[in-house]
Amino acid sequence: MMSNPYVPFPSEIMKVIPHTKKEYTFRMKFTGDVKPGQFFEVSIPKFGEAPISVSGIGSDFVELTIRRVGRVTDEVFEHYEGQSLLLRGPYGNGFDVSLYEDGEVLVVAGGTGVSPVRGVISALAAMPDAKDKHVIVGFRSPGDMLFHDDLRDWAEKLDLILTVDGAPEGYTGNIGLVTKFIPGVKLRYVEHAQAVVVGPPAMMRFSIMELLKRGFRERNIWVSQERKMCCGLGKCGHCRIGKNYVCLDGPVFNYTESKDMID
Amino acid sequence: MGYVLSSEGFSKALHELGGSYRLYAPVRKEGEGRFTDVDVVRYDFVHEAGEIELSTKSDYAFKEILTPLSETLFFFTEQSVKDADKDTSPVIIFVRSCDLHAVKRLDQIYLANGKAEDWFYRRIRDSVRFALIGCSESCENGFCVSMKTNRADEGYMFSVDEDGGKFYVDVKDDEAAKIFAAHAESSQPVTARYVTENDTDVNVPENVPNSIYKSDIWDEYTQRCINCGRCNFVCPTCTCYTMQDVYYTDNGRVGERRRVGASCMVDGYTNVAGGGQYRKTNGERMRFKVLHKVWDFRRRFGYDMCVGCGRCDDVCPEYISFANCVNKLDAAIKEAGNDE
Numbered sequence: 001m002m003s004n005p006y007v008p009f010p011s012e013i014m015k016v017i018p019h020t021k022k023e024y025t026f027r028m029k030f031t032g033d034v035k036p037g038q039f040f041e042v043s044i045p046k047f048g049e050a051p052i053s054v055s056g057i058g059s060d061f062v063e064l065t066i067r068r069v070g071r072v073t074d075e076v077f078e079h080y081e082g083q084s085l086l087l088r089g090p091y092g093n094g095f096d097v098s099l100y101e102d103g104e105v106l107v108v109a110g111g112t113g114v115s116p117v118r119g120v121i122s123a124l125a126a127m128p129d130a131k132d133k134h135v136i137v138g139f140r141s142p143g144d145m146l147f148h149d150d151l152r153d154w155a156e157k158l159d160l161i162l163t164v165d166g167a168p169e170g171y172t173g174n175i176g177l178v179t180k181f182i183p184g185v186k187l188r189y190v191e192h193a194q195a196v197v198v199g200p201p202a203m204m205r206f207s208i209m210e211l212l213k214r215g216f217r218e219r220n221i222w223v224s225q226e227r228k229m230c231c232g233l234g235k236c237g238h239c240r241i242g243k244n245y246v247c248l249d250g251p252v253f254n255y256t257e258s259k260d261m262i263d
Numbered sequence: 264m265g266y267v268l269s270s271e272g273f274s275k276a277l278h279e280l281g282g283s284y285r286l287y288a289p290v291r292k293e294g295e296g297r298f299t300d301v302d303v304v305r306y307d308f309v310h311e312a313g314e315i316e317l318s319t320k321s322d323y324a325f326k327e328i329l330t331p332l333s334e335t336l337f338f339f340t341e342q343s344v345k346d347a348d349k350d351t352s353p354v355i356i357f358v359r360s361c362d363l364h365a366v367k368r369l370d371q372i373y374l375a376n377g378k379a380e381d382w383f384y385r386r387i388r389d390s391v392r393f394a395l396i397g398c399s400e401s402c403e404n405g406f407c408v409s410m411k412t413n414r415a416d417e418g419y420m421f422s423v424d425e426d427g428g429k430f431y432v433d434v435k436d437d438e439a440a441k442i443f444a445a446h447a448e449s450s451q452p453v454t455a456r457y458v459t460e461n462d463t464d465v466n467v468p469e470n471v472p473n474s475i476y477k478s479d480i481w482d483e484y485t486q487r488c489i490n491c492g493r494c495n496f497v498c499p500t501c502t503c504y505t506m507q508d509v510y511y512t513d514n515g516r517v518g519e520r521r522r523v524g525a526s527c528m529v530d531g532y533t534n535v536a537g538g539g540q541y542r543k544t545n546g547e548r549m550r551f552k553v554l555h556k557v558w559d560f561r562r563r564f565g566y567d568m569c570v571g572c573g574r575c576d577d578v579c580p581e582y583i584s585f586a587n588c589v590n591k592l593d594a595a596i597k598e599a600g601n602d603e
């Protein structure tokens with residue numbers, strides 16, 4: 001009989017990197033094919049399972065950046081370096097980074113939405129024409145920022161616009177929603193530029209409106225969707241939108257597809 | 264191969280088949296229906312032909328054996344994870360044509376949506392075979408003719424029709440043929456009976472424009488539907504489930520992971536951490552369900568999900584009719600088309 005896809009495998013926690021009080025990155029031992037934008041089910045016996053995006057990929061690990069919000073994620077935070085967690089996956093299609101190799105790219109990411117595109121942004125930063133890669137990253141407040149080391153590195157290599165929705169007095173960085181910064185991005189050939197948008201539903205909707213206003217072509221816009229998921233395998237039905245299953249056909253969709261997906 | 268059997272002969276044949284197969288069939292449970300003094304017909308294991316309800320459609324679908332309402336997947340102890348055992352000895356399920364067509368829909372999702380097969384479904388599915396119960400007249404609320412599921416020509420081991428005290432069987436399986444032949448009065452070609460018209464006709468739209476998602480035809484369901492989910496639980500083609508982990512002891516050391524049937528009509532189906540919910544009103548949920556049954560599934564797999572059994576209409580406490588809703592949908596699409 002074929003192997004049972006519901007059986008998780010143990011993976012060692014190689015490192016835990018705290019970002020904020022509620023958000024940590026867990027570096028998990030893993031070798032195998034995996035792409036940014038894909039996700040794993042973190043599977044904790046007696047607590048349940050939670051889909052978590054791959055936020056980083058190394059030769060023998062994947063990183064999962066997890067916000068602690070409930071039953072499963074709370075229990076994940078009770079685990080430490082050297083212990084292991086059960087995982088199954090990777091699932092979903094992930095981003096095709098090769099699409100962003102030549103030419104201008106604009107990534108717009110908000111909050112934990114940065115996780116699924118972190119691998120994409122790091123790849124952009126390493127490209128020879130990194131100066132043509134533009135990234136707008138927004139967090140709720142300075143205290144909610146994730147991936148500090150990456151942000152520093154990205155700022156050096158590509159055109160990074162870091163912003164927060166609001167900040168205490170005296171904050172010197174950008175303040176404002178990500179959408180505010182889309183009109184100002186310097187693009188030479190907007191009709192050929194690729195865009196990637198990931199974040200909360202409202203942020204994605206308004207960002208796409210801005211991109212279209214700027215002249216981005218629908219077919220050049222890519223989004224990543226999050227929905228309730230119980231299986232990651234196309235069986236439980238929770239993630240379905242119309243004819244699409246977010247766990248199978250997504251979470252990354254081209255905008256020409258996703259614009260017709262009505263929950 | 265067709266055979267005619269006396270009532271006694273049929274009983275003996277089934278008894279013999281019962282030696283190699285469990286028999287799972289609709290059974291009339293007296294006085295256990297939705298109202299006192301009303302019977303309910305639901306699936307159970309039987310040992311005698313006489314126990315099988317051959318004349319009335321079952322109130323609940325056969326799918327409980329393939330996709331139980333609650334199914335334990337794993338047991339967790341302190342050290343180990345163990346697959347839950349399951350009786351996978353061979354079984355024959357007695358179904359009508361609509362339900363036999365529904366099996367294809369269950370297989371589609373559990374075995375052929377995405378790359379991975381559902382291991383738990385596969386393990387029981389391989390031991391299941393079907394017997395077709397013929398339909399001499401249309402059931403109430405059924406619209407199998409509209410859904411083209413009124414007739415099943417394959418996918419069964421044998422069919423059974425009772426007429427004037429005699430049993431007519433069309434047998435597609437050699438082993439079963441030997442058994443029926445041994446108890447038959449005569450041999451003659453038999454075709455399982457099927458209906459060619461229903462009281463309810465449903466016009467399934469050929470094409471559903473996106474504009475219909477925002478149509479006001481869904482609004483009445485926001486008022487009328489109480490999102491109890493019964494329409495999903497009786498449906499032979501609904502496959503959704505939710506994972507549930509539990510622990511039994513205070514120290515949390517032993518427990519299990521199960522999956523339980525889920526309904527897209529019920530609160531919580533789309534809830535995500537942080538309070539997000541994707542279809543808040545019952546009208547939106549009705550739209551999601553109905554369009555899946557007669558449009559979204561077809562867009563993905565090439566045929567409709569709904570098999571027209573009419574059980575959702577039978578069961579709704581608010582007298583909401585799925586069949587009416589599809590007809591309203593079709594009318595609204597045609598009307599919008601005429602406006603253009």
Ligand SMILES: Cc1cc2nc3c(=O)[nH]c(=O)nc-3n(C[C@H](O)[C@H](O)[C@H](O)COP(=O)(O)OP(=O)(O)OC[C@H]3O[C@@H](n4cnc5c(N)ncnc54)[C@H](O)[C@@H]3O)c2cc1C
Binds near residue numbers: 048054071072227
């Ligand atoms: C494709 C995909 C990728 C994802 N990637 C990531 C990722 O990279 N990182 C990540 O952290 N998460 C990610 N998520 C979300 C993550 O899966 C959920 O946060 C997780 O499943 C929650 O599980 P839990 O058992 O901890 O919470 P639960 O105990 O299930 O709690 C969730 C429920 O509790 C309530 N709830 C919990 N928290 C709150 C709150 N703050 N406010 C209001 N109500 C609340 C909600 O009603 C919610 O339904 C992803 C989800 C998907 C579908």
Ligand code: SF4
Binds near residue numbers: 491
């Ligand atoms: S059975 Fe009727 S009331 Fe209950 S969820 Fe279905 S349509 Fe709504």
Ligand code: SF4
Binds near residue numbers: 556571573576
């Ligand atoms: S939607 Fe209603 S009529 Fe169609 S298969 Fe399901 S229960 Fe039967």
Ligand code: FES
Binds near residue numbers: 228237245
């Ligand atoms: S997560 Fe279960 S079908 Fe997509």
